Amino acid sequence: MRHELSLVAIALILLVTDLMLKPSQKPRIIPVAVVLFSIHTILGFLPACEGILFGGMFRATALIGMMKNVLNVGVLIILLQSYTWIMKEENRDKMSEYFILMFSTLIGMYFMISSGDFLMFYLGLETATIPMAALAAYTHHQTKSAEAGVKLILSSALSSGILLFGLSLIYGSTGSIYFSDVAQLYSNAPMQVLAFLFFFSGMAFKISLVPFHLWTADVYEGSPINVTSYFSVISKGAASFILVLILYKVFFQLVYVWQDLLYIISILTMVVGNLFALRQKNMKRFLAFSSIAQAGFILLGMIAGSQMGMTSVIYFVLVYIFSNLGAFGVVSAIEASTGKINMGDYDGLYHTNPKLSLLMMLAMFSLAGIPPVAGFFGKFFLFTSAASAGYYWLVFIAVLNATISLYYYLMVVKAMFINKTDTPIAKFRSDNMTRAGLILSGLGILVVGFWAQVYEFIFNLSVGLF
Amino acid sequence: MNILSLFVLIPVLTCIGIVFTKNMKQTRLVSAIGMSIQLILAGLLVYLYLAERQAGNMAEMLFTYDALWFPTLNIHYTVGVDGISVAMIALTGIVVFAGIFASWKMEFLSREFFISLILLATGVFGFFISLDLFTMFLFYEIAVIPMYLLIGIWGSGPKEYSAMKLTLMLMGGSALLMVGLLGIYFYSAPDGGQLTWNLLEISKINIPIEMQRFLFPFTFIGFGILGALFPFHTWSPDGHASAPTAVSMLHAGVLMKLGGYGAFRVAIFLMPEAAQEQAWIFLILTSISVVYGAFGAIWQKDLKYINAYSSVSHCGLVLFAVLMMNQTAFNGAIIQMISHGLMTALFFALIGMIYGRTHTRMINEMGGLMKVMPFLGVVYVIAGLASLGLPGLSGFVAEMTIFFGAYQHTDTFHRILTIMATTSIVVTAVYILRVVGILLLGPIKNDHFLHLDDAKWYERLSTITLVVAIAAIGIAPLWLSDMINVSLAPIVNKISMAGFEFTSLF
Numbered sequence: 001m002r003h004e005l006s007l008v009a010i011a012l013i014l015l016v017t018d019l020m021l022k023p024s025q026k027p028r029i030i031p032v033a034v035v036l037f038s039i040h041t042i043l044g045f046l047p048a049c050e051g052i053l054f055g056g057m058f059r060a061t062a063l064i065g066m067m068k069n070v071l072n073v074g075v076l077i078i079l080l081q082s083y084t085w086i087m088k089e090e091n092r093d094k095m096s097e098y099f100i101l102m103f104s105t106l107i108g109m110y111f112m113i114s115s116g117d118f119l120m121f122y123l124g125l126e127t128a129t130i131p132m133a134a135l136a137a138y139t140h141h142q143t144k145s146a147e148a149g150v151k152l153i154l155s156s157a158l159s160s161g162i163l164l165f166g167l168s169l170i171y172g173s174t175g176s177i178y179f180s181d182v183a184q185l186y187s188n189a190p191m192q193v194l195a196f197l198f199f200f201s202g203m204a205f206k207i208s209l210v211p212f213h214l215w216t217a218d219v220y221e222g223s224p225i226n227v228t229s230y231f232s233v234i235s236k237g238a239a240s241f242i243l244v245l246i247l248y249k250v251f252f253q254l255v256y257v258w259q260d261l262l263y264i265i266s267i268l269t270m271v272v273g274n275l276f277a278l279r280q281k282n283m284k285r286f287l288a289f290s291s292i293a294q295a296g297f298i299l300l301g302m303i304a305g306s307q308m309g310m311t312s313v314i315y316f317v318l319v320y321i322f323s324n325l326g327a328f329g330v331v332s333a334i335e336a337s338t339g340k341i342n343m344g345d346y347d348g349l350y351h352t353n354p355k356l357s358l359l360m361m362l363a364m365f366s367l368a369g370i371p372p373v374a375g376f377f378g379k380f381f382l383f384t385s386a387a388s389a390g391y392y393w394l395v396f397i398a399v400l401n402a403t404i405s406l407y408y409y410l411m412v413v414k415a416m417f418i419n420k421t422d423t424p425i426a427k428f429r430s431d432n433m434t435r436a437g438l439i440l441s442g443l444g445i446l447v448v449g450f451w452a453q454v455y456e457f458i459f460n461l462s463v464g465l466f
Numbered sequence: 467m468n469i470l471s472l473f474v475l476i477p478v479l480t481c482i483g484i485v486f487t488k489n490m491k492q493t494r495l496v497s498a499i500g501m502s503i504q505l506i507l508a509g510l511l512v513y514l515y516l517a518e519r520q521a522g523n524m525a526e527m528l529f530t531y532d533a534l535w536f537p538t539l540n541i542h543y544t545v546g547v548d549g550i551s552v553a554m555i556a557l558t559g560i561v562v563f564a565g566i567f568a569s570w571k572m573e574f575l576s577r578e579f580f581i582s583l584i585l586l587a588t589g590v591f592g593f594f595i596s597l598d599l600f601t602m603f604l605f606y607e608i609a610v611i612p613m614y615l616l617i618g619i620w621g622s623g624p625k626e627y628s629a630m631k632l633t634l635m636l637m638g639g640s641a642l643l644m645v646g647l648l649g650i651y652f653y654s655a656p657d658g659g660q661l662t663w664n665l666l667e668i669s670k671i672n673i674p675i676e677m678q679r680f681l682f683p684f685t686f687i688g689f690g691i692l693g694a695l696f697p698f699h700t701w702s703p704d705g706h707a708s709a710p711t712a713v714s715m716l717h718a719g720v721l722m723k724l725g726g727y728g729a730f731r732v733a734i735f736l737m738p739e740a741a742q743e744q745a746w747i748f749l750i751l752t753s754i755s756v757v758y759g760a761f762g763a764i765w766q767k768d769l770k771y772i773n774a775y776s777s778v779s780h781c782g783l784v785l786f787a788v789l790m791m792n793q794t795a796f797n798g799a800i801i802q803m804i805s806h807g808l809m810t811a812l813f814f815a816l817i818g819m820i821y822g823r824t825h826t827r828m829i830n831e832m833g834g835l836m837k838v839m840p841f842l843g844v845v846y847v848i849a850g851l852a853s854l855g856l857p858g859l860s861g862f863v864a865e866m867t868i869f870f871g872a873y874q875h876t877d878t879f880h881r882i883l884t885i886m887a888t889t890s891i892v893v894t895a896v897y898i899l900r901v902v903g904i905l906l907l908g909p910i911k912n913d914h915f916l917h918l919d920d921a922k923w924y925e926r927l928s929t930i931t932l933v934v935a936i937a938a939i940g941i942a943p944l945w946l947s948d949m950i951n952v953s954l955a956p957i958v959n960k961i962s963m964a965g966f967e968f969t970s971l972f
Contacts, residue, residue, distance in 0.1 A: 308538075371607045380600075380644075384539065387648035392680070395648060399641030406637055410614060410630065418618045418626060452536045459538045 001053060001060060003044055003068045004110050010036045011103040018096035026095050027087060033099040034079050034433070041072040052116060056178055059116040063461040067113050067241045067314060073444075074234050074321040075106055080437030081329045082226035084336035084430060090139065098138065101131040102230065109238035113245070118167045118177040121242065122160075125206070129156045132235065136223040148222025155205065155215040163202025169195030179250045186253045196254055199246075200261065206239040207295050210268040217276070220288035225335055228284055229328035232291040237317040240295070244302050244313050255305050262303045263394060269296030270401040277408050281343050283331045286408070287324070290367065293405055294320060297382055300398055304385035310462040312381040315455050319366070319378035322444030326363030329438045330356050337428045348424035349416040357416040359442050364409040366445045369402050374449035381455065468531035469511060470545040470595045473555065476504050477588040481581045490576040494566070497580040501559075501566045501587075508559030515552045516945075519952065526666060526956050527597060535601075540662055544598040548953035550800055553946060554594045554727060557804045560935050561719040561811045562587045565712035567928035568815045571822075572620070572710075579620055582612040583712055590720050599647050599663040599732065603640070606728070609721055610636045610692075613705070613713065621708040632705035636692060643688030643728075649681040650736060668736050669960060678740035685733040686741075686748060693725025693785050694778045695748070696755040703762075706774035711818025714770065718777045719811035723803045726784040730799065730957075734788060738961040745789045746879065752789060753883045755782025760893035764900075769817045769827045772897060773810065776853065779890055780806040786887055787868040790880070793951070793958050795871025798864055800950045805852070805860035805939060812849040812932040816842055819925050820905075823918045829901055834910035839920045843906045845929045850898040852936050855891055860939035865891060867947070 014033055021028060048065035052058065079099070085091070086098055108127025115121035133156065137149025171177050173192050174185040186192055201212060208216040220228045247258055273293030280286035298320075301312040333356065335341050350357040366375030379402060383395045430438070448454055480500030487493040511529075518528050527546030535541045547555065565583065572579050589609025596602040610633065617629035647663075654668045655661050662668060673681070691698040702722075706714045734741045759779025766772045780802065787799035819842055820835065821827050836843035852859035855866075872884040910916060921929065939946055 311538075365611065370611050371604045376604070376607065381539075383644060384648060384651075387645075387652060392645050392649060396641060396645045396684075399644045400638065403634055403637040403641055407630065407634060410633065413614070414618060414626060414630075417615060452541075455536055456538060 001058070002049065003040075003065070003072075004107060004114075006040050006043060007103055007107050007110065010040055011100050011107070014096055014099055014103075023093070026092060029096045029099070030083065030086065030433075033096075034076075037072075037076055037079060037103075041069070041076050044069045044072050054120075056116045056180065057120040058111070058114050060114055063314075064114055066458060066461050067238075068110055070314065070318045070321065071106065071109060071234055071238055073318075074237065074325060075102065075230070077321075077325045077329070077437050077440050078102075078226055078230055078234070080433050080440065081229070081325070081332055083433035083437075085224065085226055085332060088336070090141070094138075098135070101135050101138075105129075105131040105135070106234070109234070112242050113238060115242070116179055118170065118179075118182075121246075122164065122167065125163075126160065128235070128238070129153075129160070132231070135227045135230070136219055138227060139224050142222075144222035145224065146222075148219045151215055151222070152219045159202045159205030159212070162198055162205075166195045166198025166200075166202060169198065179246070183250045183252065186251065188254060188257065193254065193257055196251055196257065197261075200258070203239060203243045204265065207236055207243065207298075208292055209265050209295055209299070210272040210292065213269070213272070213292050216292055217285050217288045221282060221284045225284060225328065225332040228288070229325055229332065232287065232328070233321045233324050236291065236295060237321060240298050240313060240317055244310060247302060248305065248310060252305070259303055259305065259389070262299045263391070266296045266299035266303070266394070267397055269293065269299065270398060271296075274401055274404045274408075277405070280408075283341050283343060283346075286343065286412075287327060287331070290405065290408070291324060293401065294324075294367065296401070297379060297398060300386040300391075300394065301382040303391060303394070304389045306385065306388065307459065307462050308381075308388055309385040311455065311459040312378075312385040314458050314462070316378040316382050318454070318458075319374040319444075319448055322441050322448060323363050323366035323373075323375050326359055326438070326441040326445055327367065329434070329441055330360040330363070333430045333434055333438065334425060336434075337430070338425050340425060343412060343415055345425060346412065346415040347419040347421035352424045352427045356438075359438055360416060361413050362442060362445050364412050368406040368409040370406070372449065373445050374447070375445070377449035377455070468529060468545065469507070469514070470529050470531065470547060472507060473504070473591040473595055474588055476500060476507065477584045477591065481584050481588075484577055484581050484584070487577060490573055493576045493580055494570055494572070497566050497584060500584065501563050504587075504591075505559040505563040508556045511547070512552055512556050515547065515549070516949070519549075519949075524952075526953075530597070539600075540660060541600045542598045542664065543601055544664055545595040546597045546666075547595060549949035549951075550727070550731075550953050551594045553800060553804055553950060554723060555591065557723070557807045558587065558590050558594065558720050560931060561715060561807060564811060564815060564928040564931050565715045567924045568715060568818055569710065569712040570922075570924040572712075574620065579616070579710075582616050583716065586612040586616070586713075586716060586721070590716075590724065593724055594727070597665045599650065599665060599668075601663075602665075602728075602732075603643065603647055606643075606724060607640060609724065610640070613709075613717065613721075616713045617705060617709045620710040620713070622710070623708045624704070625708040628704040628708035632701040635698065635701040639688050639691030639698070641688075642684045642691070646681050646685030646688055646733070649677060649684070650732075653677045653681075665731070665736070669956070672739075673737055675739050678737040679743065682733060682737045682740035682744055685737070686729055686744075689725045689728035689733060690748070690785060691725065693722055693729060694755060694759075694781045695725075695785055696751050696758060696778075696782065699755060699759070699778045702778055703771055703774040706777065706814070707768060707770040711814060711821075714814035714818070715811040718774070718814060719807040722777065722781050723784075723807055726781065726788060726799065726803050729785060730788045730796070734791065735957050735960065738791075738963075741789075742791065742961070745791065749786065749789050749880075749883055752782045752786040753886050755779065756786055756887045756890045757893070760890040760897070763897045764893065767828050767830060769820070769829060769901070769905075770814070772829075772901060773813045773817065776894065776897070777806070777810050779894070780810070780853075783865070783868060783887065783890070786883075787871060790868075790872045790875065791961055792871055792874055793954055794874060795868055796954050796957065797947050797950055798867030798869075798871050801860070801867055801939070801943065801946060802864035804946070805864040805936070808860060808932050808936050808939075809849050809852045812845070812929060812936065813853070815925075815928055815932065816846050816849060819921060820846075824912075824915060829904050832905050832911065832915070833908045834906070835915065836906040837910060838915055838918045841921045841926065842929075845933060846906060847902055848933055848936070850902050852940070854895040854898045858937075858940045860936045860943075863940060863943040
């Protein structure tokens, strides 16, 4: 409960502080929010208190605490990276809202991950979703941003409906909404399989798995870039965490159903995500489709249905947070300083902004899974878990897809390092906060892979699950 | 500190050193110092290795060092060398050293160039010292990816296309390889013990034959793509032709050897039964590589394309010999890897130097260069003669051993393929002598060529190093083949224990 309490406290402190600040002092809210959230992140790593609350609705284990910490690290980096953008004149009168909305969705995610029954799970999910739509429409004077907000809320409503229908069938067939009861009462009766499929479709919307991915690109493109990066790493990471937890803990009886399901969906997701990413010229849309493809890879870890699978999913999400935030950080720094967002604008970037280009290259290699950066280890362990369950052909298809994805990641590298242009993006210097965010993600990309203890730590936490 | 870990550490330190350099002169100086130390270290390793064997240490791998890395997956950082890897390390040391001096005048983004080049070398060195399949795969990929930048930024011609084609094809190869290696890992303890990535431990058990049948093609083709196995060789001519000089040298000279070495060390060593069953398919493919590469070279007009196709042919010969699976052929395969590595590096170095002067690589635009640049001309002839297998140079020793080994198979199938492959020697002679004739002899076609100068000191240093090594192997091949033979024993034993008679297929 510590994570939730301290985050609620921070959100309240920010609300009150915002009231007391004069309009000219508004920017002071930023350091307050960042410092408080950093403390919150660090405190999260203290030994976790385990147990259950509210008669089993809320669970806290060391593994769940670790998942929250992973999300915290990501959010911290996003906060740092959004400094330049949030300081813009147009956002001046709604600075604190950005932080408060972001923290409230994070609280929702906490509750979702910690849930011990389907009611708490659904409450958390909705708490996470509604502020997210507000965030997507944050720059509401821009048509695209407003459109993104509406699209997100409509598609979430639809997916929630489907999910709730699944949940109601689950309740109807087992008479309980508690995970532990459902896990025991579940069998593979046709209606229960159907209920599971509805539930899974609802989750697939949240993680944007093919064929439930159509909202992703538009919402990602329309939202402000830092919100986009929030969607693509934090929201997706949290949804993957809860999906893997529920698949393993609640629906383990249906393992033969969901393994086949994940097999097909993961191939579809990787292939479609990749094929669409190949053609994108707008960096935000490009990263959106690439993150759809990445979600397909995450399923490879889940399919194993073992401790190794759980570990590889959490580890991959951690690595993916660093890599994707590295990429988003660079895109956001460039957009905030120059307003340029197309891949063509990146031509010759290395000659004017070498450090940004190097970070972008590392991030691209990490997303593509090239050693020695962390992405290689993340992908390798996902593939290892899939292979441990005997899915060699799936691994083969996945690595081929990783090769296809390498093509478009290399296109970015090519633009920055190889292409020549007369009008490259001029040399600019980001402010210190943004730089700290970029350095943090760069360090993560470089260190997390080689530092085997990270993987071992997560592995040992996942032990209690089986 | 284990001496083998130094082979990874020194290049990394050199890269870090280069980051702090201010201009091209400092950069190339740091690189040259780093890679000279590396070359001396390689020489020292050969010496230490021989001394250890003299002293009667007959362990399969020497200078081993083992550190646990990811305990739950039993991934180790395990290094160790036998005669084969020592030979490959020495080859890499020589080629990288020569490559640094061949790119002495690299002015455009020189820091980035040398860092990428040395990073590539790090991957190669790491690959040859690794005994752990995970670490090996890690280094393998580290060696491949800098190629994209090296060709894309500093290359010539259709460089972006070639760089992308090369990277994607090689990464596609590693997709196959990944499946193969994961399969080997999960079947490394058939009786329920601890799974392992360790090459030596896996070699002591027998992977179930049904799995071998499934995994062998993945592993062999995965490595084979890097070894220019037909029909997956198409990245090679484009890549080599577009790459800058030092990169072509390193790539054809060393990186392609990763394919042959891996196919031999991992695919065949760990899965001998499946290898023997399926060898005939791959033998046909490699024979096509050998002959097709040689004929392909005849048609080309661009010096680099000629050499790239000749590399396909010669590397095909390596895989061809590896698949023959007897002591002599293995021996020949290793010597061929070293010999081809040295002479193709020499060729690419010379082509780079000639191109730097004439600004063309088309042979029909050149002529009579021997008169204006006698040093480069003579070295080119030596490289050519080594390539076509003249006795006294390394090429002869290698090809002779391979064909001897191949001919030990008495059945018709192997005989026919061997005879087909030997024709490549004749074809090689045709394209080498034709190039020498047009390029170096005859009248000077262009007045502009009259004013060209001969090799500078750094170019001489680069080429002489390689020529000395080629001649050394040609004149005294025995110490090399002795070194290899001892290390081949465990591999040959394992294969003979597999006891599959090839002739039973026919």
